[in-house]
Structure formats: C-alpha cells, structure tokens
Amino acid sequence: MKVAFIGMGTMGAAMALNLLKAGHEVTVHNRNRQREEPVAAAGATRAATPAQAAQGAEVIVTCVSDTPDVEGVLLGPQGVISGASAGAVVVDTSTISPGATRRLAAALAEQGVGMIDAPMSGGSEGAEKGTLVFMVGGAEADLNKALPVLQAMGKRITHVGPIGAGQVTKAINQVILAGYYLSTAEGMALGLKAGLDMEKVVQAISGGACDSWVLNFRSNNMIHNRYPLGFRVSLHRKDLRIALEAAGEIGAALPLAGMVAQIENGLVDRGFGDEDISALARPMRELSGIKD
C-alpha cells in the first residue's frame, strides 16, 4: 500500500522500518528533517511537509507527542488535510485527548478523509520487533482499510469502539499502570527496609495473585535503584494528564492516578523525567529511608 508516516521519533522510525519490510511504499516526514534520514536510507521517500507526504497515500500514520502536535500535523498550515485524497484514512498512533480526537476526525470527515485512533503500548522494543498492541477507535470500514498497515507494526489490534474509544482505552491502560508501578514500588521498599533478598522475594510471589508484567520486568530496577528506559516518566505524566482531563470531562474520579501524577511532577522537576516509570520507586524508597 501507499503509506505516509509522519513523526520519526524512536517509535515512529522503528514502525516505518517495519512497514518497509512488509513491502509497503512509504513516504516519511518529520519536523526535524534530519530524523527522516535513517528511514530514507532503508527505502522510504522523504516529504517536505505533512501535506506533501499525504498526497496519494491510502493510509496516513501519525506518531507524534501530544494533542497540539497532532492538531498541527493534521489541520495546521501544510497539514495532512491539505494533501490527503478523499477515501484516505488517518491512523493516529499518538496518545492524545479523546475529545480532541473526535473533533479532528470530524474536520477530516468534511474532506472525505477517514480517521481511526490507534494508540499503542509495547514501547520501543515492541516498535522494533513489530509486536505493538493497538487499541483502535473508529468506523469498522476505516479500520479495515488500515489493517494491513497496523498488522505490519503490531501483534494485537483490538477494535474497542467508535472514534476516541482507543484513546480512552489507552488512558485506562495508563491509569492502571500508575497504581501497579506505585504499588510494586511500595512492596519493594518494605522488603528492602526489612533487609530481605528481594530477588528471592520476587521469585516467591511472582507466580501468585500479584503476578504482573510490572513485577516481572520492572521490580529489578526498583531493587537496584536504577531506571534505564523503558518508558519515560515524563511521557507517562503527559498521558496521565490526558487521562485526568478526559475523566474531568465525563465526571469520572481517578484519585490514585491523580496522586501518581503529582508524585511524577516531583520526579520530573528533580531531573528524573527521562528515567523509566519504575523510578516511582525513588520516592517510595526515600519515604522509608532506604539507601542504595
């Protein structure tokens, strides 16, 4: 298929490479044009603007940071809307506001351009290996057009509801994760303070009711007080802000996610924003006075 890909960050570049591997014809664009180079070297065409990238594309993938970035790329000057043909489908893999997503889709629909929201989880490792998990909102017909593209980048694609539902699902994912990281950190701090061999403890409990991806793959960071990426605290804080705003709009209460967002504010301010989210163990260790 003819695919445009806008946003050559760590995630986007890896995903575009998987599209090329799967035999798609890929045109890429990034605000900082230099970041297009590695993917162009692998066979992608470069475009000077989102509009130019979108010209003639059947599917237009966006993978940028936040709500205003997606708005700019889609509707701004030289945005996708100026170049896309009627019948094309935009696949936004960014994590942004569900409400803004619905407004963007409505604006594109006026030009005959479809849109699905397809935020993802799985991190940079999932992007490289093509094992991302996509949570999709939108019309079934639009998803069907985009399916070969999503399948080249991910291992699991779940259609959860109408436009925006993918973003709400991603918000739920981030809200749940907030408590899982904090709770695992609290458990690790208790054991460290008690002087236990925490690797044995994790081995003992990981087969039971608190079995989780976070316990299995991130408790070790917390035990050793080192937090290599992973997924950045600053990005999770951004995602929680979106979740908390969306919750405010519909009248849902998220006390635990709100608390974790506040704790993350402190981490970011202290210069830990580029560490993995498991750095939530820092304040929990500090509360109990645990040294490295």
Place this chain on the structure above:
Amino acid sequence: MKVAFIGMGTMGAAMALNLLKAGHEVTVHNRNRQREEPVAAAGATRAATPAQAAQGAEVIVTCVSDTPDVEGVLLGPQGVISGASAGAVVVDTSTISPGATRRLAAALAEQGVGMIDAPMSGGSEGAEKGTLVFMVGGAEADLNKALPVLQAMGKRITHVGPIGAGQVTKAINQVILAGYYLSTAEGMALGLKAGLDMEKVVQAISGGACDSWVLNFRSNNMIHNRYPLGFRVSLHRKDLRIALEAAGEIGAALPLAGMVAQIENGLVDRGFGDEDISALARPMRELSGIKD
C-alpha cells in the same frame, strides 16, 4: 511421614486431604471438632487437642486465622509445645505477624522443636488442587524436614530467608495486591463511565504492560459489580493490618497500603467483608456515580 494438622478451615481441610492423598499419616485437630469430620472420613486420625495431635508427629502444620490463634495453638494450654517431640518441625501456614513468628520460634526452640513460617497464596482453589505458593522463612535444615509435606500441598516453595522472612514476603504480596486491585478498579470505573465495552477494553490492554493476574481474573467482577470468592475483603484487611504493623516496627512507610486498608474498613462495616477483594471496585464505581 507422621503429620499433625491443626486448623480445618476451608484451606486447612483441603490441604490435609492432599497430605492423605500423598500417603502421609495425618492426625487432625480443630477448635470446633465437627470440622474434623470430612477429613477423618478420608482417613485422618482425630485429636482432642493440639498437644495430642502433635504427639509423635515429625511435622506439625498450623493453618489458623491470626497471630493470637497461632500463639494459642502453639504455646497455650494443651498447645503443640506440650505434645511435640524434640526434633519435630512446626510449619505455620497462617498469615501472622513476622515479629510474633520470631518469638514463637524462639519459645519452641527451647524445647528442641523447630519452626518455619510458610504463609501461602493461591486461595481455596490452590489448596484443593495442591498448587499453593509457599513463602518460607526459617533454617534450611527445618525446611528440608518439612519439604515432603509442603510439596504435597503446593507447586512452588521458595525459601526467602530466616524465620519471619516468609511472613514479611506475604506482607509484601498483600501490599502489592492492595494497589493492584485499587488501580484496576479505577481503570474499570473510568471505562464504564465513558460507556466503553469493558470486556473488549480488557482484551485490548491485557497483553501489554498492565498485564496482571488481577486484570485477567478479577476485572470481570468489577465490570459486572459482582464479587464471588475468591479471597475475602475481611481477610485482606487483616493481612494489611499485619503488614502495616510490621512496617511500623521497622520504620517502613506504606501510604498506598494504608489508604486501601482504610477503604476496606468501610467495605467491611457496610457488610461487604465476605466478598472477594475485587469489591474494592464498589467505592471506585461509587466515586464516579456508576450504576449497575
């Protein structure tokens, strides 16, 4: 082996049956003597007191509710200490205070009786199927004597450290679970309030970073606002009390577990103590005004 088993609750009775199946010679005792009957019918001998049950036993298993119960069964009048032979090993599978465990072991040691703490997870289903997870504290020699007994009841036995370390590990397990249940409940409430098909949402996110036993096996209770057992809120509250007391003794801070314990106080007071812990979704749903 000659095994005494004290405490014929739902868990204890199922565990004693597995000991009989594995060919051990089992003597049972329960405060309410009637509860000995089903296990006696399967081939166990009945004893009128803990002391009598312990006579001649190589391994003495205790499975009762709380710290004072274990103290009474081991050191009280007609307790295990009055009947056990030097060289016997007590295996306490109850969830109780780590500090009290160390004191009980010291008192037994004066009579030449060994003790390991072996709290478990896996619930009544694990007890029936013999797939419990044991977290063991104590001397290696004592664990080795008790190993055939533990192996007949569980699938995973991890030696985490000296006497009391099993109880601290169980406390860590319950502290982590507290946050996992609350966080999962918060995520489910957000999605219900947004009107999403929550079974699809769970399917979408369960393969990613918030994959967990709680999400996979308990979110459905939260979605449908029905909380069949499982593991009782009232018992988890008891376990959190032990964890919070133990944390207080060593100067560890557990803010999230403390908050969940407070929420569980409300649930128990309102008559939900016999529901599964996933009933933590009740107050989270209520905060967002979600109807059944």
